[in-house]
Every structure is written in structure tokens, then in C-alpha cells.
Amino acid sequence: MKVVTAEKMQEIDKGAIQKYGIPEVILMENAGIEVTNVAKTILTSLEGKKVCIFAGKGNNGGDGFVVARQMFYQGAKVKVFILGGLESIQHSAKVNLNILQNMNIDIVPIKSERDWDKVKVTLAFSDCVIDALLGTGFRAPLQESMKNLIETINFSGKPIIAIDIPSGVDASTGQIDTIAICATATVTFGLLKIGLIFYPGADYTGEVFIKNIGFPYSLLQDECIKQTIITNSIVRSQLPERNGDVHKGLCGRVLVIAGSKGMTGAAALASLACLRAGAGLVTLAVSESVHDILSSKLTEVIIKTLPEENEELIYEESLKTLMDLANKNDVVVIGPGLGRNPSTVQIIQKFIEQTDKQLVIDADALYALSKNTNVLEEKSRMPILTPHLGEMARLINKSTDEIKNNLISIARETAELFQSIIVLKNSRTVVAYPDGNVYINTRGNAGMATAGSGDVLAGIIGALAAQHNNSNFDSAVCGVYLHSMAGDIAASAGMIGLIASDIVQAIPSARYGIQE
Ligand SMILES: NC(=O)C1=CN([C@@H]2O[C@H](COP(=O)(O)OP(=O)(O)OC[C@H]3O[C@@H](n4cnc5c(N)ncnc54)[C@H](O)[C@@H]3O)[C@@H](O)[C@H]2O)[C@@H](O)CC1
Ligand SMILES: [K+]
Numbered sequence: 171m172k173v174v175t176a177e178k179m180q181e182i183d184k185g186a187i188q189k190y191g192i193p194e195v196i197l198m199e200n201a202g203i204e205v206t207n208v209a210k211t212i213l214t215s216l217e218g219k220k221v222c223i224f225a226g227k228g229n230n231g232g233d234g235f236v237v238a239r240q241m242f243y244q245g246a247k248v249k250v251f252i253l254g255g256l257e258s259i260q261h262s263a264k265v266n267l268n269i270l271q272n273m274n275i276d277i278v279p280i281k282s283e284r285d286w287d288k289v290k291v292t293l294a295f296s297d298c299v300i301d302a303l304l305g306t307g308f309r310a311p312l313q314e315s316m317k318n319l320i321e322t323i324n325f326s327g328k329p330i331i332a333i334d335i336p337s338g339v340d341a342s343t344g345q346i347d348t349i350a351i352c353a354t355a356t357v358t359f360g361l362l363k364i365g366l367i368f369y370p371g372a373d374y375t376g377e378v379f380i381k382n383i384g385f386p387y388s389l390l391q392d393e394c395i396k397q398t399i400i401t402n403s404i405v406r407s408q409l410p411e412r413n414g415d416v417h418k419g420l421c422g423r424v425l426v427i428a429g430s431k432g433m434t435g436a437a438a439l440a441s442l443a444c445l446r447a448g449a450g451l452v453t454l455a456v457s458e459s460v461h462d463i464l465s466s467k468l469t470e471v472i473i474k475t476l477p478e479e480n481e482e483l484i485y486e487e488s489l490k491t492l493m494d495l496a497n498k499n500d501v502v503v504i505g506p507g508l509g510r511n512p513s514t515v516q517i518i519q520k521f522i523e524q525t526d527k528q529l530v531i532d533a534d535a536l537y538a539l540s541k542n543t544n545v546l547e548e549k550s551r552m553p554i555l556t557p558h559l560g561e562m563a564r565l566i567n568k569s570t571d572e573i574k575n576n577l578i579s580i581a582r583e584t585a586e587l588f589q590s591i592i593v594l595k596n597s598r599t600v601v602a603y604p605d606g607n608v609y610i611n612t613r614g615n616a617g618m619a620t621a622g623s624g625d626v627l628a629g630i631i632g633a634l635a636a637q638h639n640n641s642n643f644d645s646a647v648c649g650v651y652l653h654s655m656a657g658d659i660a661a662s663a664g665m666i667g668l669i670a671s672d673i674v675q676a677i678p679s680a681r682y683g684i685q686e
Contacts, residue, residue, distance in 0.1 A: 171399045172390065173362040173610060176306035176341035182360055182389045190386050194262040197359075198229065200383035201333070202236020202266075205300065205357045208379050209241065209331050212355060213298055217245035222296040224251050224323060226303040226337070232263030233333045234302020235270055242275060249276045249292055251285075253303070253319055280319070289319070293326040301330055301351045303337035306363065310347035312338055317349055324352050332356040335363055336374040343575065344371030352376075360385045362399065364578065367612050369597050396606045397578060400613075405651045406684055408644040410637035412448070421450030422636025425499040426471075426629065427492060427521070427535075428506040429456045430514070431481070434463045436507025436533070436625045439670050441471045443629030444503065446677035447652065449636050455495055457483055482513040492521050501528045503632035505535030506625040515541070522553075528635050529553040532628035536561045547589040552604070554635065554646050556593040556628050578608050591646045593631070595624060599654075601646045609647045614654030615668075617661045622670030627653045630677065655680035 174182070186192045210216050223238050225231035231252065238248045250270065252259075256279055259267050270277060278288055293299065301323065303316065312320070320338055323330065330353045335341045338350030341363040354376040358366060365371040366378055382390070398404075412421065424444050429437025434456075441454045453472040456464055461475045474495055476488040496502050502525060508514055518538035522529065528551045531539060536557050539546075543565065546553055559570045566573075566584055573580050574596070581594040581602035592602045597616070601609040631649035638645050653673065659680050660672035 171362065171401055172395045173364055173367060173397045173399055174395055175364055176308075178395060179306050179341070179360060179363060182385060182392075185389050186385050190389075192384055192386075194229070195265055197383050197385075198232050198262050198266065199236055201233040201359055201381075202240050204359075204379075204381035204383060205233065205237045205331060205333055206240040206244070208355060208357045209237070209298060209300070210244070212329060212331065216241050219246045219297040220295055221246045221248045221298050221300060222251065222292050222328075223248060223300040224253075224303050224319065226253070226305075227259050227263070228305065228307045229261075229263055230305030230307065230333055230337075231259065231302050232261075232266050233305075234300055235263065235266035237300050237302065237333070238270055238275055239266070239273065242273065249278065249296075251278050251280055251289055251292075253280050253315055255279055255281070280315075286322075289322060293323065293328060296326075296328055299323055299326065299328045299330045301332040301337050301353060303351070305334040305337075306341045308335075308337065308340065310340060310345070312347045312349065320349050320351055324349075329354040330376075332375070334358050335365055336371070339365045339371040339374055341365040344368030345575065346370050346374070350374050355379065357381055359383045361390055361395075364397065367399065367598060367610065368577070372598075396582075397608050397610060400601075400609050400611045400647055400651045402651075402684055404609075405648050408648050409652075409681065409685060410448075410634065418450035421448060422501070422633060423451040423453070423499040424449045424632045424636050425453050425455060425495050425502045425527075426506075426632065427455045427502065427504040427518075428508055428625070429454070429460055429464060430507055430509035430511070431457070431459055433507030433509060434460050434467065435622060437464055438467045439622045439625040439674060440503055440506040440532075440629035440632075441468060442671075443626040443674050443677065444633040445470055446674050447630040447633035447649070448681070449633035451499075452633075453495060453499060455492060482511055483517055485513055485517060488517050489520055489524075492517070493524060496521075496525050496527045499527065500636040501530065501632050503530040503532065503628050505532035506628055508534035510534055510537055514538075519545075526550050530556065530628050530632045530635065532556045532624065533561070536565060540564045543588055549589075552590055553588075554591045554593060554631055555588070556595060556624065556631065558595045558624060562592075562594055578602075578610075582606055582608055593627070593646050593650060595627070599650050601650055609650075611650045611654055613651060614657045615661045615665050617665035617668035618654070618657040618673065620669055623657070623673060626670050626673050652677065652680055652684065655684060659683075
């Protein structure tokens with residue numbers, strides 16, 4: 171399912187009108203009808219229902235005028251409020267406003283104090299509110315009077331149906347300027363907008379209905395729309411199958427380089443997640459000093475040690491051990507809990523530079539990598555990097571705020587710059603490829619914001635890359651989705667208090683559920 175910015179949706183609107191000759195009033199009519207249908211489902215019937223419609227001065231307001239007329243036809247008692255005068259309403263919105271005026275439908279421009287009182291009284295007695303104030307044309311900051319109106323509407327506690335996007339949510343980013351309509355349902359047109367799926371916007375939408383209001387299919391499926399939501403069907407078709415006639419050596423061999431004193435859990439979680447995600451053989455390389463701890467934690471993982479002196483890995487010997495181990499495996503997951511000891515950092519840097527194996531680079535290996543990212547573009551197998559916002563900030567020398575506000579574009583640019591797959595972890599994780607394609611995950615839950623969750627993800631991606639026989643393209647997208655589905659299963663016992671091991675345990679049933 172593709173997802174667009176406000177600008178791209180406006181291009182699609184324009185394309186439908188100019189390239190295909192579909193008149194704007196027809197699109198607007200269809201939009202109004204679709205919203206009316208959803209309202210009818212929510213309210214069971216429109217007959218006798220009191221509906222309060224708040225319309226802005228652009229085409230979002232125009233959609234609201236059509237809803238007023240369509241609901242009136244179906245027996246609803248409608249009242250339309252418009253903030254300020256009616257003079258600046260133009261084009262198709264004006265056409266529909268004229269029809270309402272000709273039908274003597276109650277239209278109230280909100281200008282005086284008395285009008286604000288009317289708004290409050292009408293809201294108090296209404297069954298439903300239609301939010302047609304601002305759509306894809308909204309640009310922050312919100313005008314003061316608009317803020318007050320949104321606050322008044324939210325305060326009413328009535329069911330609110332937002333047209334296209336809740337007013338006040340930036341359709342391109344999901345950002346909110348202090349306040350936005352808190353909708354019960356949102357009826358959006360053509361395609362999902364980024365603002366409907368990214369937080370905080372996603373918290374304001376209620377149930378989202380996507381309706382095609384007459385856009386030609388070719389416009390909605392345009393190749394240049396490079397954002398896609400990860401769905402079950404995408405993942406199901408890409409998850410590696412397992413034949414009956416196999417042995418463990420054919421199911422993917424993964425080397426996990428992880429763990430250090432005080433951070434053995436990260437190594438355990440990453441390597442167990444790897445096995446739970448279906449890898450046939452998992453070898454964990456750890457420093458001598460934590461070998462015994464991990465041996466007692468892990469039964470099914472092969473554990474190899476890296477020589478140490480004075481609590482530091484010995485450079486030459488450790489590097490050689492790692493290179494030998496890597497050669498016996500299909501994929502290497504490097505980073506969880508490795509620590510930032512100078513000798514460790516040096517070894518990681520050299521290892522990443524020298525190995526020709528498929529790499530999944532996470533956590534402390536990203537720290538080591540941030541000193542020299544040039545090695546990435548030279549790798550024969552495209553590396554997969556799994557940074558959270560802080561790690562990404564260090565890698566590309568930008569603030570976490572800047573990254574958070576531009577997740578998609580920054581992930582995309584970095585993937586191109588590093589010629590790597592970037593799995594940028596966040597409440598909506600995005601997976602960006604150097605060709606500009608970005609996949610967005612909308613599954614998972616806030617309970618997954620817990621220590622070790624990222625280690626589990628790195629392990630899952632490593633396992634899938636090994637099973638994909640090094641077709642790393644699918645393993646990042648599938649891994650992110652499988653991780654979130656496992657998180658959702660784990661959260662069924664309670665979201666708060668979920669721990670990373672719960673996610674590990676749920677991986678096989680999540681995978682079974684996806685492939686069913
Ligand atoms: N263009 C088209 O072909 C179609 C557009 N449609 C609807 O039209 C919407 C887009 O219409 P527009 O491009 O006219 O834009 P909008 O109607 O979303 O917003 C434009 C209006 O909002 C005001 N505004 C913008 N930022 C503001 C702020 N910060 N504070 C207060 N007021 C602000 C502008 O002054 C203008 O009056 C879509 O979301 C959709 O609902 C549909 O009717 C389908 C067809
Ligand atoms: K709206």
C-alpha cells in the first residue's frame with residue numbers, strides 16, 4: 171500500500187483533473203458521498219440526526235459542503251459553520267456553497283462572540299461533527315482563531331469524522347502545531363497520507379477509511395511514489411520457505427558478534443532471536459571473560475571466545491578468530507552489547523572493512539562505524555544498518571530532532587549515501603534502500619520500547635538474510651515486520667511490562683501467523 175506526502179497527493183489531484191480531464195467538482199462530490207457513507211455506518215442512520223459541519227475555505231471545506239447536502243438528502247439536520255467571511259471561498263468549493271445557499275441550508279460564518287456561542291450550543295445538541303476545516307493544504311502554524319475552534323470542537327466530546335486528515339495534522343509529516351482535531355474516524359482520499367501513520371498524527375485519526383473518489387489507478391500506482399507500507403501480503407510472499415528435505419546447514423548459518431562485561435543479555439537476545447527466526451546454526455563470538463555467563467544462558471547457540479588481556483580484546487588474534495568464524499557462516503550480525511572499548515572499536519572497524527560476508531550492523535558496531543562510514547559503499551554485499559535515532563544522529567552528524575522530523579527523507583538520503591539498507595528504528599520504523607524506496611512499518615506497539623528489543627531485531631534480520639541466501643533486500647523488510655508481529659503477540663498478555671525475551675518467544679508463532 172503506497173503512502174504519500176501532501177504535495178504528492180496534490181499532484182495526483184492535479185493529474186486527475188488536468189491529464190484525465192476529471193472535473194474537480196466530480197472528485198469533490200465523490201469525496202462528500204464517501205464521507206456521508208462512512209458517517210451513516212457509524213451513526214447507523216442519518217434520518218433525524220443533528221450534524222454540525224465545520225468547513226474551511228479550501229477544497230477540504232468544499233468536501234464538507236457536499237457532505238452537508240448529501241446528509242440533508244438523507245434526512246439529517248445539518249448546520250454548517252465557516253470560520254470568518256464567505257468571500258474568499260472559490261472554485262468547486264464555491265459551487266457547492268452556492269448550492270447549499272440555494273437549498274436554504276443553515277450556514278453560519280463565525281465572526282462575532284454570538285457566533286461562537288452558537289457553535290457551542292449547536293455542538294452540545296449535535297449527534298456528530300464533520301471536520302472539513304483543513305486538509306492537505308494546511309501549513310503550520312495554525313491561526314489563533316482556528317486553534318480556538320479546534321479546541322472547542324474537541325471539547326464537545328461528540329463523535330468527529332475528519333475529512334481527508336484531522337485538521338491541524340501535517341499530512342506530510344504527522345507533526346502537530348499545538349492542537350489538532352481528535353477524530354473518531356478519518357475518511358481519506360486516494361492514498362494514505364504520511365501524516366495519518368506517523369506520530370503524533372496517528373494518535374488523532376481514529377479509524378482510517380481509504381476511499382478512491384475517482385482517481386485513475388495509474389496515478390495511485392505511479393512508480394515515482396516510493397513509500398510503501400509493509401503489509402502481511404508483501405511479507406508473506408517474501409519470507410523464505412522451508413522444504414521438507416533439509417538439514418540445519420541449509421537453513422542459514424549466522425555469526426553473532428556481540429556482548430561484553432555487563433552486556434551479556436544483548437548477545438543472548440540477538441543470538442536466540444536468530445535461532446527463533448529460523449537460522450539453522452548460530453555461533454556467538456564473545457570475549458573470554460563473559461564466555462561462562464553466556465554458556466550457562468544459551469543452550470542451542472555455539473559459543474566461541476575472543477582472547478583478552480587486561481579486559482581488552484587482543485587485536486590480531488581476535489580479528490583473525492572473527493575472520494575465520496565469518497568464513498564459516500553466511501551472515502554476520504555485529505554490534506549488540508559489544509561495548510566501546512578502544513580495542514573493540516578498532517577490531518570492529520577492521521572486521522567490517524575486511525569481511526565480504528553479508529553484514530547486519532547494530533548498536534556498538536554503528537558507533538565504531540561512525541568513525542569511518544566510507545567502507546560501506548565498497549562492500550560487495552549491501553550492508554544492513556539498524557540504527558535507532560541516537561545512533562543515526564551520530565552516524566550522519568545530525569540532531570535526533572532533525573531526524574525525527576524528517577525520518578523518511580533522511581533515511582532515504584543515508585541509504586543512498588552509504589549504499590546500504592537503513593533500518594531506522596522508531597515508533598514507525600522505516601526501511602530505506604539506495605534506490606529511493608522506503609518501506610514503513612505500522613505494526614508493533616509501544617511495549618516494544620524496552621531494553622533489548624533492538625538486539626532481537628538485529629538477530630531476526632540476520633537469520634532471515636541467511637535463509638534468503640543473501641538476498642538482503644527482503645530480510646530487512648520481513649525482519650522488521652516479523653519483529654513487530656512477535657511484539658504484538660507478546661503484548662497480548664499486557665503491553666506494559668513486555669520484555670525483549672517475550673518478543674523472542676513469540677517469533678515462531680508470529681511467523682506462522684504471517685505465512686498461514
Ligand atoms: N484538489 C482536488 O482536486 C481535490 C481536493 N480535495 C480536498 O481538498 C483538500 C485540499 O484542498 P486545498 O488544497 O484547497 O487545501 P485545504 O482545504 O486543505 O486548506 C486550504 C485552506 O486552509 C487555510 N489554511 C492553511 N493553513 C492554515 C493555517 N495554518 N491556519 C489556518 N488556516 C489555514 C488556507 O488559507 C485555505 O483557506 C484535500 O485535503 C481534500 O479534502 C477533494 O475535494 C478531492 C479533490
Ligand atoms: K479535515
